[in-house]
Amino acid sequence: MKKSFKKVISLGLVLSLMLLMLAGCGKKVEEGVFVIGGSGPLTGGAASYGISVKQGAEIAIEEINEAGGVKVGKEIYQLKLKFEDDEAEKDKAVTAYNSLMDSGVNAIMGNVTSGSTAAIIDLTKEDGILQLTPSGSAQELTKHDNAFRLCFTDPFQGVEMANYAVNESKYMTAGIIYDNSDDYSTGVMESFVNQFEANGGTVVAKESFVGDDVDFTTQLTSIKDKSPDVIFVPSYYQEAAYITTQAAELGMNIPFLGSDGWDGVLAQIVDAADLEGAIFLSPFLASDTAEETVSFVKKYNDKYKAIPDQFAADGYDSVYVIKAAMEKAGTIKNADLIKAMTEISIKGLTGDISFSANGEPNKGAKFIVIENGEYKVK
């Protein structure tokens, strides 16, 4: 009994060893596969962004591979995503990038957050690989010629919102609440203030908060005193939910304007009436009725049991941008892919996308208004 057991075990071990060797071989000769290396937070406080980008990208890759892959010159490539967790931290981002490069990726889709993208831009430049950040919005990320961005920059958003406030809504005085510890919030705030004042408006109150704050009644009370036409809050949805709820508790009736971080705010608020009439800017809206959006939302929901947010759409579009660059270049050489980036244009979930030589996307913004507890495209 014992002997035969040992035999079975050893046979099993030998078999698994052989399998492992075969698997090893398989990896090295993976011809006809184009590997996209992704990196973003899959754990930690910013995990939801990384997970969304990864899942959105996976949907795109599935679609492309099912349709037969990507035709590059005479060859056909299947796409594959290798995604590393950088926990939205700079040192982890460098480790993640190195491990991606060691495994032989063909392009970098990353990173998801601005800070960790900034940590690797010099490295990708040195390696000469195509880098496309789906959602890193800080200005400096595209300073090298191999780096591109799919989402809006922070200054772009601030300018668009300021123009909207003055030209469409005729708001002439504004109060602002922003996150002093966050590059994104501060960046959007600064460009909003500049543009708003250039348009003839006056910022009557500028209040800040820090990171994990949950109580905004002090800032709101200060703003209430100045009674501006509108309150601009460049922040993520969580703070937006706190701020609008607490404004209602204080009995304030001043309308709110937000930034693209507001996407998802309805799911966070107990009483949707507190958000009535709030307007924010977003490249993607899951409840949009456009055919591509409906189909994407359905696939995403079937696979992950969740409604995709703009990060998922960014991940999805990034994969299609890389596909378009491969087709245009006709090779998968780094330099040719990078050159092709400025020559392509695709119709994505987040708008019609093409790229300027400075790495920025040319695409329009959607203004979203919250009416009767639902998002509506303005």
Place this chain on the structure above:
Amino acid sequence: MTNVIEQLINGLRTGSIYALIALGYTMVYGIAKMINFAHGDIIMVGAYLLYVFIDIFKLPIILSVVLTIVMCSLIGVFIEKVAYKPLRKAAPLSVLITAIGVSFFLQNASLLIFSANPIKFESIIKVNAVHIGNVSIAGITIVTFIVTSIAMVLLTSFIKYTKTGYAMRAVSEDKGAAQLMGINVNRTISITFAIGSLLAAIAGILFLSQYQSLKPTMGALPGIKAFVAAVLGGIGSIPGAMLGGLALGVIESISKAYISSQLSDAIVFSVLILVLLVKPTGLLGKNFIEKV
């Protein structure tokens, strides 16, 4: 003038939550002589338990509150038994680091179970706001203030007048001597943690009712602020924790409103440093003279 009163009330709103959390901090420090950095995360555990009982199991509110408080106490005792008891004789630094470890463990465990996405929660405390002239005070602020005051009075009398309270004070003065006098030190410290976690559970419930949203890191920042409040009031002193918490809330609010919302944390800590320079044991802390 209305504005100043409104800002004071805003300060009271955050201050009474800080005070309630600081009570737990100061209680555990006073008796077990350790800074339980996981205290803030017990608040988070309490908030998630309440959410699970009410929104997922659909239990009645009163039952859910009682279950949350009981379970939190048990978790507190369990943590003490597993993480801190083996270190009873170790250096204070080891215990402190273990407490930080427990804090990380709790945060990441809830991240694993509930994911990083914030969850909304409708307040279980529906008390109408009170209006005095132009000024209105939210119902939840009043409830929190009253609960904190009651907790403070009960805790003080518990430690002063009950047998377990005597035992606690004896343990806090000298563990070895207390044991020689026939006090069960381990049991006393367990009870301390049970009460500390019970207070954290109540704080969690009120915090959740005030801000109506949960996430795994929700306990971290209020935990740190409450620790500052406890030190400001004199760590180990129960009325000090209450005073420190309220003072912290009001200083924060006033400096945000009238000096600078960017500098408010710097101002809060400057006040803390000033107080500690003048009175190293905090506002209501006792001055011990150690004889060698």
